[in-house]
Amino acid sequence: MTFQTDGEGFLLNRDDWTAEIARQIARNDGVEMTEQQMDYIMAAREMYEEEGTVPPLRKFTKQMGVSKADLFETFHTGPMKLICKWGGLPKPTGCV
Numbered sequence: 001m002t003f004q005t006d007g008e009g010f011l012l013n014r015d016d017w018t019a020e021i022a023r024q025i026a027r028n029d030g031v032e033m034t035e036q037q038m039d040y041i042m043a044a045r046e047m048y049e050e051e052g053t054v055p056p057l058r059k060f061t062k063q064m065g066v067s068k069a070d071l072f073e074t075f076h077t078g079p080m081k082l083i084c085k086w087g088g089l090p091k092p093t094g095c096v
Helices: 019-028 035-051 057-064 068-075 079-086
Strands: none
Touching: 019 035, 019 079, 035 057, 035 068, 035 079, 057 068, 057 079, 068 079
16 A cells, blocks of 8 residues: 655545555554544545535534534544545645
């Protein structure tokens, strides 16, 4: 399994993404990905395919029926950045 990332660990080629690559990127961040995290990633990928943009946190939480606190508890840090990073999606706007 070979893939290239930028300096922050985001995939350079979105077409390289697989669930195993997602798990490897998470491991590179020191995290063993949970099924709950993968569920959020798959939902964000679906939203991205439908809308062509990464969903903002507020819209994502509303569509998923979860609170921001739930997402922060699940990801332990900026959830949309990790969802995008591990999900092979572009870096979310407003994320530095």
